[in-house]
Amino acid sequence: MTTLAQHDRLWIRRYEPRPDAAVRLVCLPHAGGSASFYRPVSVTMPESVDVLAVQYPGRQDRRDEPCATSIAELADHVTSVLLPWTDRPLLLFGHSMGATLGFEVARRLERDHDVVLRALFASARRAPSCPRQENVHLRDDDGLVEEMRRLSGTDSAILDDDELIRMALPAIRADYRAAETYVYEPGPNLTCPVVALVGDDDPKVTVDEARAWSRHTDAASECHVFEGGHFYLTSHQGKVRELLLEKAVRG
Numbered sequence: 277m278t279t280l281a282q283h284d285r286l287w288i289r290r291y292e293p294r295p296d297a298a299v300r301l302v303c304l305p306h307a308g309g310s311a312s313f314y315r316p317v318s319v320t321m322p323e324s325v326d327v328l329a330v331q332y333p334g335r336q337d338r339r340d341e342p343c344a345t346s347i348a349e350l351a352d353h354v355t356s357v358l359l360p361w362t363d364r365p366l367l368l369f370g371h372s373m374g375a376t377l378g379f380e381v382a383r384r385l386e387r388d389h390d391v392v393l394r395a396l397f398a399s400a401r402r403a404p405s406c407p408r409q410e411n412v413h414l415r416d417d418d419g420l421v422e423e424m425r426r427l428s429g430t431d432s433a434i435l436d437d438d439e440l441i442r443m444a445l446p447a448i449r450a451d452y453r454a455a456e457t458y459v460y461e462p463g464p465n466l467t468c469p470v471v472a473l474v475g476d477d478d479p480k481v482t483v484d485e486a487r488a489w490s491r492h493t494d495a496a497s498e499c500h501v502f503e504g505g506h507f508y509l510t511s512h513q514g515k516v517r518e519l520l521l522e523k524a525v526r527g
Contacts, residue, residue: 286338287357289329291318297326299365299394299524302358304374304381306400307451308424308444310335313371320517325524328361330354334447343450347373347458351380358385365394367523371509372480373455375401379492382466393468395523396493399516400474400506402481403488404460413452417445424448426479427506465494471519472499475508 289311301321303314311329318327332350334343344350354377358366362385370378375398385391402408412423470493474486483501490497500519502508509516 284357284360286333286341287330287353288361289331290327291315291329292321292327294321294323294326296323297364298324299367300326300328300361301367301369301520301524302361303327303329304354304368304370304377305330305332306372306374307455308335308448309371309374309451312336316513317369317517317520320513322521325521326364328358330357332447332451334450335444339443339447343447344454345450347377347380347454350377350454351384354381355384355388359389359391362389362391366391367394367397367520369397369399369520370401371399372401372506373451375399376404376455376458379404379466382468383463386466386468387464393466395469395471396466397471397473397520397523398486398489399472399509400478400481402485403472403490403492404458405491406485406488407460410456413449413456417442420445420449420452465492467494469493469495469523470497471523472497473502473509473516473519474499475502475504475506477504478506478508480506 303317305311305313311331314329318329321327331338332344333341368378368382378396378398382393382396412420470489472486472489474481474483487499502512504511
């Protein structure tokens with residue numbers, strides 16, 4: 277039997293625990309990504325910010341678990357896992373697929389648990405009301421790897437290691453399927469601020485599609501444009517950190 281604590285450890289990685297922090301920052305990975313992508317964020321945050329990185333099933337130490345089949349399924353799980361952590365104000369940062377997931381988690385927290393985020397950060401992702409028809413998840417393995425090369429978010433050493441990449445492909449494909457089959461269901465706007473971040477040369481989202489996140493909140497919204505592509509944040513970690521701290525400290 278899996279206890280609540282064991283279940284929590286499956287989903288949450290807390291690389292630098294800060295039990296006395298005033299706020300918590302929850303980080304949601306991109307399609308094919310893992311919690312370890314956010315380890316640098318955890319290490320560089322001050323003592324006032326406790327960083328939780330979410331680990332999806334089907335990868336790394338959760339490789340033997342079945343992958344989620346939809347954003348809704350992931351959102352239900354993540355919402356449940358985060359409830360014990362809502363004793364402090366929460367910020368959610370989601371990159372790419374993680375941004376869509378963050379939006380759905382924020383909706384569930386507000387609608388079902390009366391928990392309002394201090395802010396939702398939506399990075400490198402179109403607003404939910406800006407769908408595109410995409411079918412990367414239907415490509416063969418070589419096509420999937422080529423897409424990952426195009427977005428430049430995966431270490432080339434991993435992409436060139438045939439055995440390693442073949443082990444990771446099922447989770448990557450499942451994540452792409454979840455992201456690409458997501459359908460926005462209209463409903464009440466969020467009441468928390470939404471901060472959109474986007475690279476000016478991102479093939480997956482235009483600046484206008486990022487700005488459209490303003491349609492999904494009744495609170496303030498911002499859009500910050502960076503030089504770069506889908507993984508612009510690897511070259512602008514300092515500025516992204518400043519934006520996160522601004523919301524964490526001042527709200």
